[in-house]
Structure formats: structure tokens, C-alpha cells
Amino acid sequence: MTLRRIELLLALLGAGALVLAAMTTPWLKFVLTIALAKGIAVLGIMLLLRAGQVSFGHALYVALGAYAVAFLAPVLPDAALLLPAAALTTAVVGTLIGLFVSRYREIFFGMLNLALSMVFYSMLEKFYHYTKGTDGIRVPPLTVAGLELDRVTHEWTIFGIALALALGFGAFARVYLASPMGQALTAIKTRETRLDFMGVSARSVLLAAYVLSATMAGCAGALIAMATRHVTPLLSYWTASGELVFIAILGGAGGVLGPFLGAVTYELVRVYAAATVADMWQMILGAVLLLVILFARGGIWGLLALRLQRRGAA
Amino acid sequence: MGNWFTENGPLLGLALLDGIASAALIFMVAVGLNLVFGVLRVLNVAHGSLFAIGAYAAASVGFFAASAGLPAWASLPALLFAAMLVGLVLGPLIERLLLRRIYDEEPVLQLLVTFALFMILEDAQKLVWGVQPVSFSTPVSLMGTVDVPFGTDVIPYNTYQVILLPAVAVVTLVGLAIFLRRTLTGRVILAVTMDREAATAMGIDARKVFLLTFTFGAMLAALGGALSTPTSSLVPGIGASTIVLSFAVVATAGLGQIEGAALTALMIGIGRSIAVTFYPELEVVVPYIIMVAVLLVRPQGLFGVVETRRV
Amino acid sequence: MPLPFQLTRRTALAAGFGSVLLPASLSAQAPVQRPSELKIGVTTFLSGPASVFGVPGRNAAEMLAEEINREGGIGGVPVRLFFVDEAPGIDHLVGEFRRLVQNERVDVMFASISSGSCLACTPLGEELRKVTVLWDCGTQRIFEERRYQYAFRTQANATPEILAPLLYLMKTKPDFRTVAVLNQDYAWGRDSWEIWKTAMDALKPGTRVVAELFPRFGATDFSAEVTRLLALRPDVILSTSWGGELDTFIRQAAERRLFERSTFVLPLAESSLERVGRSLPAGHIVGSRGDHWHQHPRPANPQALQRFVENYRRRADAYPIYPTYHMAQAFSALRAAHAKAMQANGGNWPSDAQLAAAFPGLEFDSPTSRMRIREDGQGLEPQLIGTTVHTDRFPFAVMDKMVIFPPDLVTTPAGQNSVAWLRTLTPDMVNRVPDPISAAG
Structure with a gap:
């Protein structure tokens, strides 16, 4: 069996395991919903990483998607409408910002994204009368495709949507990365000039990936808003962006399963770190990240893939 | 327009004075980050932690000096001593144990190593100094105030802020410029900043340069922190807010550019204090507006050099 | 630990x-x-x-x-x-x-x-x-x-915690005409200012607001703000800031003699008194988000x-x-x-x-x-507000001329919106404020 087919199998197995865990432990269902949502956002980060570009500001789109849900929910109280609305909002904003930032590379790309997310963060606090500042906005109970749901069913539905979106975006990213557009991304990382010689615009290649990543982050934000039912500006703070890059490396940028492995691990480590030492969770997460980078550079997916390949060879 | 200036001229003067004082501190922190980035090509997120640790250490050393019965003027050298101590201990430790292992890795991994370090140091700092605000303002009280005329009124300013801080910043700027251009070690550092491959090909030991530069950068970060101690209370989280601002300065200035960092710090410092005086709502976004505006016109930063495209 | x-x-x-591993929902509604x-x-x-x-x-x-x-x-x-x-x-x-x-x-x-x-x-x-x-x-x-x-x-909640210091100011130093505010830029800073402003417009109409400063949450330097306030010379400076930011603001204002030009109202400063020591001069108004004070003059x-x-x-x-x-x-x-x-x-x-x-x-x-x-x-909690004084007993400013506001006077009645209720207040409310109590010894 090739690694690509094993990946598919693992994805389905993983999805099954998540459903089982959520069934047996009610509180895990929420944590896993958040993990899946963050995994989707990290998938977008991974697309940009393929081009060697790190966005230190993608929390901007997560927060944008979340606030889109919070603002639209009173007039459009249905998850089936809010999710596309959030995706559309972030895609439009992502295109506008992408046109600007896709001219820049490396540190400038990263820092511009960081700066714009910090401007957005400041705006959420400044326009206090609309955004309620740090108090944040409560998301009212939502219907799903016209159905009114009780608490438990609602939680299951959001979990289900998150899982479906994760599988859908994952499959899409796989196809995308294998396509010429995806291959061109890798070329930006190695030698961008060569793309120009071939008549391919590196800027449009990067822009396309950027808009995709913004949209994914927006969907993630919408899911987080629907699950937590309360959004605050902290979603767009630079440490939240750092967290997404953190998860990308933790999971491994080598395959589309990486972001989800990373996100689930990250959330679980954080929960257990918080339960063991409530005031030292940051140090524990930092140490985990350090160990991964120093001793397992491919992340969790890298470790897994290596083991699978060895077994395949044997 | 002329009318506006005659009316608000004195206010503008006050804003300039405040702006210069705050620019001095911004420069001290950002220049170290920029120097390290220029040479090592590692964007050091933990620079913010070094700033915070320098600040806390300065307060501790200051309190210790006072309890040991040293006179009040000793609080000033105490700040400097604390910064050197932090830089000389933590700088080589971080470079040797962590950064050295990742110089050949992708930039994102390097950045995340320092991010992880930042997370660890953030909690470590809490273990050592606790969460209650710490302040040590002896140097400010020691130096007193200067009265600046304002119409028929006078506005008292802290001598420490409007005279000492800008003086230290100017000395640092001039000293660095001379060091980098006139001394052998300085020229070696510059050579590595401009073209690492060519420099190592000519027999420069890049590792030694890295160690030296990082230690120096750590000392500058700690000094920035130590100099901020007398005017502000130290709380958990000061490192996090410092580092974002320094990043903005570095990207605006152009990588490795000392003079660029100084000019950017001045623009941000004065921009912010003018905003406080006339449009307080804008104060927070001033650094980012300046950064975006500069990068729109000069994509490599104010003093950045366009790199040759490699095939 | x-x-x-x-x-x-x-x-x-x-x-x-x-x-x-274990199903968690076995003990649904059995007798407890x-x-x-x-x-x-x-x-x-x-x-x-x-x-x-x-x-x-x-x-x-x-x-x-x-x-x-x-x-x-x-x-x-x-x-x-x-x-x-x-x-x-x-x-x-x-x-x-x-x-x-x-x-x-x-x-x-x-x-x-x-x-x-x-x-x-x-x-x-x-x-x-x-x-x-x-x-x-x-x-x-x-x-x-x-x-x-x-x-x-x-x-209590924000309404009594801000209304009480305002009433205290009107009772003890009624002759103010201009007010400036310096609050942290986040929900509490904004909310508390809205409460103060609404109540002040009802209780003392015509008071002029000369500056509204909302520095970034987590700011470590207020020099430019202090300069602005020194130049404006407002009668009263309100700040609901807390923690390291309040400490920094108090010290920077003290070094540059801003306390000599304006009366400060600091509704959360009880939590900073010990830390800022004698930097906080006498004669300024301090609150404690309730009647919390280790030298409470009349504890139950x-x-x-x-x-x-x-x-x-x-x-x-x-x-x-x-x-x-x-x-x-x-x-x-x-x-x-x-x-x-x-x-x-x-x-x-x-x-x-x-x-x-x-x-x-x-x-x-x-x-x-x-x-x-x-x-x-909603809990009904009294509010203790006092004026700072320096004594030999403590190395930091303590409260004197304390007024303990009964909760009924300053709390929004149940079922009403705070801002709407504050608009209905009238200046004679100050007459119902209890008399100040001096610190013992």
C-alpha cells in the first residue's frame, strides 16, 4: 500500500476514533470540535508553508470568521447560512489583503500579516460600541438547516460539521497540492525565479493559496464561534497566530493529516497540562514544541510516516 | 494651517519631547533584535523575554544595592550591571544550547524555537518574580525634574526620561556605528550580515560571530528592559507586548539596519505622542500604519537593501 | 503548594x-x-x-x-x-x-x-x-x-462601584468644573467611563470633559498622557485602571507633580496602595470595589x-x-x-x-x-470610599474620611438597565450620602 492510500485510511480511522472519544466523554466533544476547527485553519497555514512563507497573523481570519458569525447571527440565525457567509467574508478580505501581502516574502510577509492582525485586534477593542470590546459578543442559539436543536444535539451537530469540513478541506488540500498550482507553491520555496522563467506568476500562485488559507481560517473561526458561543478579540491576538504555526509544526507539514494530528495533540496536551499545573501550562507547551523541533522535525505526521514507510519496506 | 500651528505649536513641542523619550526606549530594544536578525537570520521572539528578565533583574539588583547600604546614585550603574549580567548569562546559554542546533533549518523552525523559548521563559519569570507588580523608581526620583515652559505655565518632565534615556540611545547608536564600521570584529559582523556565504568562504568563523552577536543582542534587550524599569511597573506579559512593537520596527527599518531602527523608533515614538495629544484613538495603530506605509513605498524597509535574485 | x-x-x-474508557452518564437523576x-x-x-x-x-x-x-x-x-x-x-x-x-x-x-x-x-x-x-x-x-x-x-457590579466614588467626590469636593479620564482601553475602562459620564451628566450637569484618554491595555508608559493632563489642568482626573498600569500611572504622575494640579479619583486604588507606598500623596479619592479595607472603620x-x-x-x-x-x-x-x-x-x-x-x-x-x-x-454590597492620608502607622497611603455607601442608595434597582436608571438620578441624591467616618487612631 502506498503512503497516500494509507493516509486516506488513517484519516477515516482517525475520524472514527474522534467520534468514539466524543461519544464516551461529553466534555471531550467540545475540545475536539475546537481541535478540528483549529486543524482546518492550520491546514491553510500549511499551504503557505509549502511556499516557504509563514503568516504570523492568520488569527485575523479566524477572528473575522468568528465575528462574522457573531454579527450576522441575530439576523441570520442558522448555521447552514452563517458558515458560507463567514467563508465568503474571509475570502473577500483575504483577497484584498492577499493582493497586498503576496508581493512580500519571508519576514516581511510574516510581519505584515502580524501587523494587520494586530490592527484588527485594536479595532475590535476600539470600536467598543459595536464589538463590546474585550467583553466580546455572545452568539445566540442557532438553528441548523431550519431545525431547532437542544444543547446536546446542537453540540453533536457542530462537531459533525467540523468533522465533515475537516475531511472535505483535507481531501481538497491533497488534490490542490498535487495539482500544478500546488506544485508551483513548492517552487516558490526553492527558487522563485524559475517560476518566472516558465511564465508562471509567483504572485498569483501565492495569492490563490493565501485566499484559500484565509477562507479555511474563516471557516475555523465560524466553527469556534458556534461551539464556544462567545467571541472575544483575543481570538486575533498575535499569540493566537503563533499557536496556529505552532500546531502546524507540531503536526508536521508533510501531509494533510499533520494539521489535525497537531491540533488534537495540542488541545489535549493543553487540557492535561492545565489540569495538572493550572499556572504552568505555557511552559509545558513550550517544552513540547522544543522537543518536537529538536528531535522530531517532521512533527507527529513525520514520525508516523517514517514508521509506516519502514514497515512498508520491510 | 498657519493658524493651527501658532495655536498648537507649544503642544506639538511637548509631544515631540515625549516622543523622543519613548523613541529612545523603543530603539534600545529594537536595535538588538535587528542586529541579531541581520547576522543570524533568526527572528528572535524570546527577545521580548530577555527584555522582561532584564527589567526584573534591574529591579532586583537595585533593591539589593539599596539594602546593602549603597548610596542612591549607585542605582544607575546597578541597571547597567543587571543588563550585562542577564545578557552574559542567558545569551551564550541560549545560543549554545538551542540556536546552534537550528541554523541550517527552515526560518519557520528557527522562529518557533524562539517562540517555544518565549513560552517557557514567560512562566519561568513568574516563578522567580511572582505576579505582583514590581517597581524600582529610585533613578527617576534621584534625577528629579526639569521644567519646560508652556505658554505662561510650566510642565515638569523627568530628567531621567527626557535627558538620560535619549543620551543613552544616542551613545548606543554612535557606539554601534563606530564599532561596526571601524573595528575588525565589527567589520566581520557586517560582512556576515551582508553576505554570509561570501564571508564564510573568506575564512570568517561564522559560529563565533553568531555567539558574539547574539550575546550582544541579548545584552541590548536586557538593557532596554533595565532602562524601562525606573519608569514603569513590571508585570507578567510585558515581554509579549514589547516584542510585537520591536518586530514592527525591524520590518520597517530594513533588516540589520542600525540607523533604520533609530529612524523608525523616532517616527513611532513621535507619531504616538502626537496621536495622544491630538487624536488619542489612533495611538495604538500608529506603529502599524507607519510600517504598512513604509513597506508600500519601500518593500525592503527604510534602509533595506534589495537582494539580488538567485536562479 | x-x-x-x-x-x-x-x-x-x-x-x-x-x-x-468509561461511559460517564450513569448517574442521571438518582436521589443525591x-x-x-x-x-x-x-x-x-x-x-x-x-x-x-x-x-x-x-x-x-x-x-x-x-x-x-x-x-x-x-x-x-x-x-x-x-x-x-x-x-x-x-x-x-x-x-x-x-x-x-x-x-x-x-x-x-x-x-x-x-x-x-x-x-x-x-x-x-x-x-x-x-x-x-x-x-x-x-x-x-x-x-x-x-x-x-x-x-x-x-x-456588587460596576454601577455602584463607579457611582459611589462620584457621589463621594460631589460630597467632599463639590467645586469641580472640568474632568479628564484616563482608563485602560478595554471593556471595563469603557464601561466604567460610560457609567461615570451618564451619572455626572445627571447629578452635576454642565461639567466639562476636557480629555478622554484610553491608552492601550497593558501600556507601560503614560508620559505623553501625563504631559497632556499637566497642560490641561483639569479639576478632576478619573482613572479606573488597576494593577501594574495603575501603579505606573500613579508613579509617573507623582514624579511630575500632577497630583498637585488635579484631584484624582481612583476607584480601584485600594488594590495598589501597599505597592505604590508613599508615591500616592494625601488628599485623593480611593475606592475598593466594595467595602474592602483592612482598616475598615466599622466592620460587622x-x-x-x-x-x-x-x-x-x-x-x-x-x-x-x-x-x-x-x-x-x-x-x-x-x-x-x-x-x-x-x-x-x-x-x-x-x-x-x-x-x-x-x-x-x-x-x-x-x-x-x-x-x-x-x-x-445580584449581590447587594456596600461601597467604601475614602481620601488618602499619610500616617506613621503604615509605609503607604491609607484611607481617611471614609463613607460607607449603603447598597440600596447606589445599586440599580432589580429589573432596570443601569444606564437608563443613572439618567433618572437628580442632584439632591448627594444629600442622602452618609457622613464621612475618620480613621481610628
Whole structure:
């Protein structure tokens, strides 16, 4: 069996395991919903990483998607409408910002994204009368495709949507990365000039990936808003962006399963770190990240893939 | 327009004075980050932690000096001593144990190593100094105030802020410029900043340069922190807010550019204090507006050099 | 680290992993048995700038839990605490809230310092049908925007905490014409200014606002703001800032003699007094988000207050500040409610619903006074405001000319919106403010 087919199998197995865990432990269902949502956002980060570009500001789109849900929910109280609305909002904003930032590379790309997310963060606090500042906005109970749901069913539905979106975006990213557009991304990382010689615009290649990543982050934000039912500006703070890059490396940028492995691990480590030492969770997460980078550079997916390949060879 | 200036001229003067004082501190922190980035090509997120640790250490050393019965003027050298101590201990430790292992890795991994370090140091700092605000303002009280005329009124300013801080910043700027251009070690550092491959090909030991530069950068970060101690209370989280601002300065200035960092710090410092005086709502976004505006016109930063495209 | 928390560490992991394997919902609605321990989840800031309140709150909680357990627990059952850090954000907090309720099966939650956290936790507690005691957050929005059956606040809210200092200013220094504000740029800073401004427009119409400064939350330098205020010379400067930012502002203002030009009103400065020492000059107005003051001139039970202050000082090496009193109020209310619910249940252990039913109308002791929880869940807490003075007894400024505002005077009546109610106030309200009390000795 090739690694690509094993990946598919693992994805389905993983999805099954998540459903089982959520069934047996009610509180895990929420944590896993958040993990899946963050995994989707990290998938977008991974697309940009393929081009060697790190966005230190993608929390901007997560927060944008979340606030889109919070603002639209009173007039459009249905998850089936809010999710596309959030995706559309972030895609439009992502295109506008992408046109600007896709001219820049490396540190400038990263820092511009960081700066714009910090401007957005400041705006959420400044326009206090609309955004309620740090108090944040409560998301009212939502219907799903016209159905009114009780608490438990609602939680299951959001979990289900998150899982479906994760599988859908994952499959899409796989196809995308294998396509010429995806291959061109890798070329930006190695030698961008060569793309120009071939008549391919590196800027449009990067822009396309950027808009995709913004949209994914927006969907993630919408899911987080629907699950937590309360959004605050902290979603767009630079440490939240750092967290997404953190998860990308933790999971491994080598395959589309990486972001989800990373996100689930990250959330679980954080929960257990918080339960063991409530005031030292940051140090524990930092140490985990350090160990991964120093001793397992491919992340969790890298470790897994290596083991699978060895077994395949044997 | 002329009318506006005659009316608000004195206010503008006050804003300039405040702006210069705050620019001095911004420069001290950002220049170290920029120097390290220029040479090592590692964007050091933990620079913010070094700033915070320098600040806390300065307060501790200051309190210790006072309890040991040293006179009040000793609080000033105490700040400097604390910064050197932090830089000389933590700088080589971080470079040797962590950064050295990742110089050949992708930039994102390097950045995340320092991010992880930042997370660890953030909690470590809490273990050592606790969460209650710490302040040590002896140097400010020691130096007193200067009265600046304002119409028929006078506005008292802290001598420490409007005279000492800008003086230290100017000395640092001039000293660095001379060091980098006139001394052998300085020229070696510059050579590595401009073209690492060519420099190592000519027999420069890049590792030694890295160690030296990082230690120096750590000392500058700690000094920035130590100099901020007398005017502000130290709380958990000061490192996090410092580092974002320094990043903005570095990207605006152009990588490795000392003079660029100084000019950017001045623009941000004065921009912010003018905003406080006339449009307080804008104060927070001033650094980012300046950064975006500069990068729109000069994509490599104010003093950045366009790199040759490699095939 | 004290004992109750250590137990938590070891068992938390085991319990967490165990429940992944075991179906968790076996004990649905059976008659409630007396548990082996009463579990309390506490959300508080353990990192970030707000840990200046969160960690004293946790210290107080640990101290009180030990005291309660030494005396035989609540209803004969020892209490055990679970702490959650609010700093990582709402998604983490809400996840931990669920974990504590659904997995650790805590009996009650003490929620939050930050208003944002409270606004997220309160509806969740309601959905999970778990008694949620709002122990410290200030937003008045909670009970004014919705009714809750499971959420109760064991302290006042922003409205009385800001109205009382304004009334105090009007009583003690009535001749002011211009006001400037310097607040942190986040919900509390903005909300408290809106309350002050609305009340001032009703109580003293014609007062001019000369500057509204909202520096970034977490700012470490206020030099430019101090310059602006020095140049403007307002009669009164209001700042509801707290923590390191308030300390920095006080010191920078003191160094540059701003205190000589304007009267400061600092509604949260009780929590900074010990730290800023004598930098804070005499003659300025200080509040404490309640009637919290270790030198309270008329405590209901002087021995109890003294014991609380001394025990806390022994433990934390600092005078208790308002969050520690708020924590004591939460414990005291829980104890009283539990006793009341058990009595109503014929001496049997109460269910969640029975415990919740005990809170409305509940009376309990705070370290300084006797408090009541209103039918809408809002606590009625007196407000103590004073003027700073320097004495030989303390190396820091203390309060003199203290006014203790009765809660009925300054709290928004149940069912009304604070801003709307403030607009209906009239200047003669100042005549109903009690007379100041001088500090003893």
C-alpha cells in the first residue's frame, strides 16, 4: 500500500476514533470540535508553508470568521447560512489583503500579516460600541438547516460539521497540492525565479493559496464561534497566530493529516497540562514544541510516516 | 494651517519631547533584535523575554544595592550591571544550547524555537518574580525634574526620561556605528550580515560571530528592559507586548539596519505622542500604519537593501 | 503548594483518562447522596497582567478551603478546589468549564475575574444546570440583559462601584468644573467611563470633559498622557485602571507633580496602595470595589476581619486586596446557601436545583458586613470610599474620611438597565450620602 492510500485510511480511522472519544466523554466533544476547527485553519497555514512563507497573523481570519458569525447571527440565525457567509467574508478580505501581502516574502510577509492582525485586534477593542470590546459578543442559539436543536444535539451537530469540513478541506488540500498550482507553491520555496522563467506568476500562485488559507481560517473561526458561543478579540491576538504555526509544526507539514494530528495533540496536551499545573501550562507547551523541533522535525505526521514507510519496506 | 500651528505649536513641542523619550526606549530594544536578525537570520521572539528578565533583574539588583547600604546614585550603574549580567548569562546559554542546533533549518523552525523559548521563559519569570507588580523608581526620583515652559505655565518632565534615556540611545547608536564600521570584529559582523556565504568562504568563523552577536543582542534587550524599569511597573506579559512593537520596527527599518531602527523608533515614538495629544484613538495603530506605509513605498524597509535574485 | 491542590494534580490525570474508557452518564437523576468531597471549580487569572488579582484570589481560596476543612467542611464534607486559568482565552476556558462540570463533576463553579469570561461562563452554567457563583467580574450586563436560575453574584457590579466614588467626590469636593479620564482601553475602562459620564451628566450637569484618554491595555508608559493632563489642568482626573498600569500611572504622575494640579479619583486604588507606598500623596479619592479595607472603620465583626487579614498576611506576605475579600464572600455565600438548602431538604444533601433555589434572598457574612443576594441574583454590597492620608502607622497611603455607601442608595434597582436608571438620578441624591467616618487612631 502506498503512503497516500494509507493516509486516506488513517484519516477515516482517525475520524472514527474522534467520534468514539466524543461519544464516551461529553466534555471531550467540545475540545475536539475546537481541535478540528483549529486543524482546518492550520491546514491553510500549511499551504503557505509549502511556499516557504509563514503568516504570523492568520488569527485575523479566524477572528473575522468568528465575528462574522457573531454579527450576522441575530439576523441570520442558522448555521447552514452563517458558515458560507463567514467563508465568503474571509475570502473577500483575504483577497484584498492577499493582493497586498503576496508581493512580500519571508519576514516581511510574516510581519505584515502580524501587523494587520494586530490592527484588527485594536479595532475590535476600539470600536467598543459595536464589538463590546474585550467583553466580546455572545452568539445566540442557532438553528441548523431550519431545525431547532437542544444543547446536546446542537453540540453533536457542530462537531459533525467540523468533522465533515475537516475531511472535505483535507481531501481538497491533497488534490490542490498535487495539482500544478500546488506544485508551483513548492517552487516558490526553492527558487522563485524559475517560476518566472516558465511564465508562471509567483504572485498569483501565492495569492490563490493565501485566499484559500484565509477562507479555511474563516471557516475555523465560524466553527469556534458556534461551539464556544462567545467571541472575544483575543481570538486575533498575535499569540493566537503563533499557536496556529505552532500546531502546524507540531503536526508536521508533510501531509494533510499533520494539521489535525497537531491540533488534537495540542488541545489535549493543553487540557492535561492545565489540569495538572493550572499556572504552568505555557511552559509545558513550550517544552513540547522544543522537543518536537529538536528531535522530531517532521512533527507527529513525520514520525508516523517514517514508521509506516519502514514497515512498508520491510 | 498657519493658524493651527501658532495655536498648537507649544503642544506639538511637548509631544515631540515625549516622543523622543519613548523613541529612545523603543530603539534600545529594537536595535538588538535587528542586529541579531541581520547576522543570524533568526527572528528572535524570546527577545521580548530577555527584555522582561532584564527589567526584573534591574529591579532586583537595585533593591539589593539599596539594602546593602549603597548610596542612591549607585542605582544607575546597578541597571547597567543587571543588563550585562542577564545578557552574559542567558545569551551564550541560549545560543549554545538551542540556536546552534537550528541554523541550517527552515526560518519557520528557527522562529518557533524562539517562540517555544518565549513560552517557557514567560512562566519561568513568574516563578522567580511572582505576579505582583514590581517597581524600582529610585533613578527617576534621584534625577528629579526639569521644567519646560508652556505658554505662561510650566510642565515638569523627568530628567531621567527626557535627558538620560535619549543620551543613552544616542551613545548606543554612535557606539554601534563606530564599532561596526571601524573595528575588525565589527567589520566581520557586517560582512556576515551582508553576505554570509561570501564571508564564510573568506575564512570568517561564522559560529563565533553568531555567539558574539547574539550575546550582544541579548545584552541590548536586557538593557532596554533595565532602562524601562525606573519608569514603569513590571508585570507578567510585558515581554509579549514589547516584542510585537520591536518586530514592527525591524520590518520597517530594513533588516540589520542600525540607523533604520533609530529612524523608525523616532517616527513611532513621535507619531504616538502626537496621536495622544491630538487624536488619542489612533495611538495604538500608529506603529502599524507607519510600517504598512513604509513597506508600500519601500518593500525592503527604510534602509533595506534589495537582494539580488538567485536562479 | 497546599494540600487540596496536590490531591487534584494526581487524580486529575487518572480521572481524565479513566473517563475516556468509561461511559460517564450513569448517574442521571438518582436521589443525591452525600459525596465524599464537595468540589469547587474556580476560574481566575493565573498568568498575564490580570494575575495581580487572580493569584491573590487563588491564595485566598486555598486559605479558606483549608480553614473550612479544618472546621469539618461544608455540610460535613471537605471541599476540594480545581483552578482554571482565564488567560488563554474563551475557547480554552469554556472547554475547561465543561470538563470540570462533566468530568470532574464539580458541585459548584466560581466564575471569573474578567467580564468577558463571566459573559461566556454564565449562560454555559445555566445550560449545564450547574450553580455558578460570579465571584469577581464587574459587568452589570449579566443580570440586566437576561434572567438566570443557576447564576448568582456574591458582590456588587460596576454601577455602584463607579457611582459611589462620584457621589463621594460631589460630597467632599463639590467645586469641580472640568474632568479628564484616563482608563485602560478595554471593556471595563469603557464601561466604567460610560457609567461615570451618564451619572455626572445627571447629578452635576454642565461639567466639562476636557480629555478622554484610553491608552492601550497593558501600556507601560503614560508620559505623553501625563504631559497632556499637566497642560490641561483639569479639576478632576478619573482613572479606573488597576494593577501594574495603575501603579505606573500613579508613579509617573507623582514624579511630575500632577497630583498637585488635579484631584484624582481612583476607584480601584485600594488594590495598589501597599505597592505604590508613599508615591500616592494625601488628599485623593480611593475606592475598593466594595467595602474592602483592612482598616475598615466599622466592620460587622471586628475579630473576624482581623483574623482574615492576619491569616492572609501570614500566607501571602501582603495585605489582602479586594479580590481576596470577594473570594471570601463567594465561600461564605456557598456555605450559607448550602446550609439553607440542606435544611429545606430535610437534612439531606441538596441537588443542583435545590442548591440554586437557596441563593435568591440569601443572607451571608462578608469579612466586613452582612450581605444579601437579590431575587435577580445580584449581590447587594456596600461601597467604601475614602481620601488618602499619610500616617506613621503604615509605609503607604491609607484611607481617611471614609463613607460607607449603603447598597440600596447606589445599586440599580432589580429589573432596570443601569444606564437608563443613572439618567433618572437628580442632584439632591448627594444629600442622602452618609457622613464621612475618620480613621481610628
